[in-house]
Amino acid sequence: MKLALVGVGDAGTRIVDRFVSREQATGRSITTGNILVFNTDDRVFEDTRTIPEERRVLLGDTHSAVKRRPDSADVSASAEGKGGDADRVHTGTHADTIDSYGVGGDPDVGATVAEADLPEIRRALDQIDETEVAATMLVAGLGGGTGSGVGSVLLEELNAIYETPVYVLGALPSTTEPDRRALTAARGIRTLVPLADATFLVDNEAWRHGTDSVAARHNNINEAIVTRLLALFGAGERDPEAISEMRVDSADLSRTLEVGGVATIGYATHELDRDDNDLFARLLQLLGLSNDTDDGGVDAATIKRLIRQALESKLTLPCAVTSADRVLLILSGPPDTISRKGFETGRYLLEEETTTVEVLAGDEPVSGATEITATVVLSNVTDIPRIDEIQRQAVSMHSLSTTDDHDTAGGSDSDLGDDEREDEVDPDRVLTDDTAGGEDDGDVDENDGSEVDNTNKHNAADSSVEAFDGETDHSFDFEAERDE
Ligand SMILES: Nc1nc2c(ncn2[C@@H]2O[C@H](COP(=O)(O)OP(=O)(O)OP(=O)(O)O)[C@@H](O)[C@H]2O)c(=O)[nH]1
Ligand SMILES: [Mg+2]
Numbered sequence: 001m002k003l004a005l006v007g008v009g010d011a012g013t014r015i016v017d018r019f020v021s022r023e024q025a026t027g028r029s030i031t032t033g034n035i036l037v038f039n040t041d042d043r044v045f046e047d048t049r050t051i052p053e054e055r056r057v058l059l060g061d062t063h064s065a066v067k068r069r070p071d072s073a074d075v076s077a078s079a080e081g082k083g084g085d086a087d088r089v090h091t092g093t094h095a096d097t098i099d100s101y102g103v104g105g106d107p108d109v110g111a112t113v114a115e116a117d118l119p120e121i122r123r124a125l126d127q128i129d130e131t132e133v134a135a136t137m138l139v140a141g142l143g144g145g146t147g148s149g150v151g152s153v154l155l156e157e158l159n160a161i162y163e164t165p166v167y168v169l170g171a172l173p174s175t176t177e178p179d180r181r182a183l184t185a186a187r188g189i190r191t192l193v194p195l196a197d198a199t200f201l202v203d204n205e206a207w208r209h210g211t212d213s214v215a216a217r218h219n220n221i222n223e224a225i226v227t228r229l230l231a232l233f234g235a236g237e238r239d240p241e242a243i244s245e246m247r248v249d250s251a252d253l254s255r256t257l258e259v260g261g262v263a264t265i266g267y268a269t270h271e272l273d274r275d276d277n278d279l280f281a282r283l284l285q286l287l288g289l290s291n292d293t294d295d296g297g298v299d300a301a302t303i304k305r306l307i308r309q310a311l312e313s314k315l316t317l318p319c320a321v322t323s324a325d326r327v328l329l330i331l332s333g334p335p336d337t338i339s340r341k342g343f344e345t346g347r348y349l350l351e352e353e354t355t356t357v358e359v360l361a362g363d364e365p366v367s368g369a370t371e372i373t374a375t376v377v378l379s380n381v382t383d384i385p386r387i388d389e390i391q392r393q394a395v396s397m398h399s400l401s402t403t404d405d406h407d408t409a410g411g412s413d414s415d416l417g418d419d420e421r422e423d424e425v426d427p428d429r430v431l432t433d434d435t436a437g438g439e440d441d442g443d444v445d446e447n448d449g450s451e452v453d454n455t456n457k458h459n460a461a462d463s464s465v466e467a468f469d470g471e472t473d474h475s476f477d478f479e480a481e482r483d484e
Pocket of ligand 2: 009010041102144146
């Protein structure tokens with residue numbers, strides 16, 4: 001599927017950059033240059049390798065709440081004098097702390113800045129040729145003031161101008177980050193998920209290795225994300241000449257995602273050893289001596305095992321697989337290796353394990369590949385422990401903020417008054433049984449059943465700042481969905 005990528009904030013910028021560099025290195029053609037990144041702090045722009053300057057948009061130039069990073073010469077001078085600023089700059093990228101540059105982690109400032117810069121945003125978006133792509137994906141760290149705040153305005157804008165689906169890829173903060181990141185992510189989930197045609201979430205907590213530095217951790221996670229996105233959106237985009245009866249196409253992916261909500265991806269690889277067993281199996285088959293009546297080179301049991309591994313692999317967002325609405329399986333490998341029988345048993349396995357009959361499956365023939373990969377997409381999953389945890393953290397932070405005027409995150413959000421904090425997360429609307437039942441909550445009713453309501457699409461452009469207000473109709477309640 002041809003896809004435009006719009007990165008926002010540091011995480012979004014890095015992930016888009018990584019995607020394009022892998023796309024180029026593997027000779028694929030997915031974004032075909034339809035990329036853009038937005039940020040309120042340009043530190044990470046300097047580190048990008050594949051994003052042309054005109055596609056990197058720095059917002060908030062004229063906004064007084066946006067703090068510009070001093071250039072490095074100024075920093076060394078001031079660090080000599082004061083000592084502290086140099087550290088700040090070093091933590092400005094890939095840190096578990098929130099620094100004060102850009103919008104300083106505040107999504108309300110992010111949304112305000114983006115609203116003010118809408119003309120500039122629109123001019124930048126003109127560089128994307130919607131006729132060349134089947135969908136657009138907004139990429140952001142949902143705990144970021146820029147990612148969530150600017151991201152919410154961008155998503156509304158993309159919805160308003162594009163007829164094609166707009167997906168979101170959002171990274172969730174890890175537990176080592178300040179509570180304020182979790183609060184922002186909880187709000188980001190509630191704002192973005194109902195507005196997006198589907199939201200892929202990645203849990204940084206599940207994917208981090210204990211001893212890694214934050215930078216190494218992010219790099220590894222970004223690599224894993226990009227591998228999965230390429231397997232998914234790249235399927236059907238290469239080797240058009242290779243023959244396959246079951247070729248996956250972009251309609252399969254859109255159909256899987258059209259139920260909306262949160263999607264997660266599993267992935268597994270099997271290295272081909274074509275010199276021995278597989279060739280032998282093929283030989284037997286050619287001679288009519290194989291009792292595997294299969295048409296492929298890798299036996300059915302191996303294919304089935306691979307599909308099981310993908311389902312049981314660490315999902316981008318761990319969840320109960322039985323809560324999925326739809327499933328898509330993509331098997332990618334040399335055209336002659338993917339066994340039809342293995343494919344069918346694998347599909348049956350997915351139906352059983354996920355307890356859904358809506359399993360689509362297809363293959364992506366790749367001549368000369370040395371491995372077979374299985375990619376499994378689970379869409380509209382609702383049983384997600386990590387989201388419950390983030391919501392609980394957000395609610396307890398909210399409670400603390402209403403009983404204590406001090407900034408419990410130790411961050412720089414002292415500019416938020418109590419009234420504003422009231423709006424950030426309303427615990428009654430996020431976690432209580434009242435909301436879970438959904439009877440008296442118009443918002444939840446709107447999101448009734450398994451489908452996320454997308455009626456806001458194409459008419460929500462005027463409500464981006466209010467989208468963070470607990471009283472708008474953008475809320476998405478996972479508890480309510482689960483109980484239905
Ligand atoms: N997977 C991944 N997550 C990241 C990366 N960088 C940051 N994050 C996560 O994204 C969240 C937001 O961080 P940033 O992207 O730095 O924030 P921002 O969107 O630039 O917004 P500010 O708060 O204004 O700096 C953090 O809570 C991290 O969990 C990255 O490179 N990869
Ligand atoms: Mg930032």
